[in-house]
Amino acid sequence: MPFDLQPVLKGKLLQLRPLREEDWDDLFAVAADPLIWEQHPEPDRYTEKVFRGFFRDAMESGGALIVTDAQDGRVIGSSRYNAYDPVNSEIEIGWTFLARRYWGGEYNLEMKQLMLQHAFQFVRRVNFLVGPQNFRSQKAMEKIGGVRKGSRIDPKNGRENVVFEIENPRPN
Numbered sequence: 001m002p003f004d005l006q007p008v009l010k011g012k013l014l015q016l017r018p019l020r021e022e023d024w025d026d027l028f029a030v031a032a033d034p035l036i037w038e039q040h041p042e043p044d045r046y047t048e049k050v051f052r053g054f055f056r057d058a059m060e061s062g063g064a065l066i067v068t069d070a071q072d073g074r075v076i077g078s079s080r081y082n083a084y085d086p087v088n089s090e091i092e093i094g095w096t097f098l099a100r101r102y103w104g105g106e107y108n109l110e111m112k113q114l115m116l117q118h119a120f121q122f123v124r125r126v127n128f129l130v131g132p133q134n135f136r137s138q139k140a141m142e143k144i145g146g147v148r149k150g151s152r153i154d155p156k157n158g159r160e161n162v163v164f165e166i167e168n169p170r171p172n
Contacts, residue, residue, distance in 0.1 A: 003091070003122040005063035005081045009114040012070065013107055016114060019064035019078065024055060026075035027066060030099045037097075041131040041159050058095065067098065067111060076102050079111060081119070089124040096137075103136075112144050120168040129154070129161035138162060 006018035019027075030036075031054075034046045044050050058064035063081035068074060077098035084091045093115050098107060119126050128146055130137045142148075146164030153160055 001122075003081075003084050003086075004118075005084065006065060007118050009065075009118055010070070011110045011114050013110050014070050014076065014114075015068050016065040016079070016111065017068070019058055019066045021059065023066050023075065027055065027078055030075060030077055031097065033100060035100060039131070039134040039136055041133070054095070064095070065115075069102075076107070077111075079115065081115070083127075084123075086123075089122075090127060091119055091123050092127045092129060093119070094129050108140055109144055116166060120170070124168045126166045126168075128164040128166075130164060132160055132162055138164075 007016075008018075009016040028048065028051055031051050032046050032048075034043075037043050037045045042050060042054075045054055058078065058080060061080055061082055063084075065079050065081075066075060067077040067079060069076050077096065079096040080094060082092045082094060093112070096108075096111070098111075102108070116126055127149075128141055129152070130141060132151070138148075141164040144166075146166055149163045149165045151160050151162050
């Protein structure tokens with residue numbers, strides 16, 4: 001069975017579904033908060049010009065998901081599957097952001113749990129790449145069980161990323 005990079009995932013608090021072009025306005029309304037990006041390698045991603053590039057890349061990736069609040073359907077963020085490698089049985093989860101009112105706990109945890117459960121149907125390992133100055137995201141990775149494995153340079157933009165890894169608790 002091939003890896004579905006854009007599943008619909010439903011939890012108690014939120015739902016993830018494939019990102020669509022018509023999601024631009026709602027997602028940019030969330031992303032336009034400068035505090036979301038203050039520790040990010042692209043701290044100006046809250047601007048329309050920079051976020052348009054992010055959105056375009058997300059659409060072209062084939063693995064982007066929009067995150068909505070399960071209670072009211074409001075768009076609260078986005079995440080993405082990327083770099084599926086069936087030979088090494090791994091995939092990346094990243095490009096994740098949530099509206100600030102959803103920070104600090106159960107929403108991010110549920111989102112990552114849903115994405116990990118889905119991924120572990122297909123792979124043994126999930127990698128997360130985090131900017132070296134993004135201490136908030138690094139702490140969140142440790143909170144959900146990510147193990148720091150070093151760093152790597154992104155060949156697309158030359159930026160260093162800290163690599164966190166989570167192994168499938170029930171390998172195939």
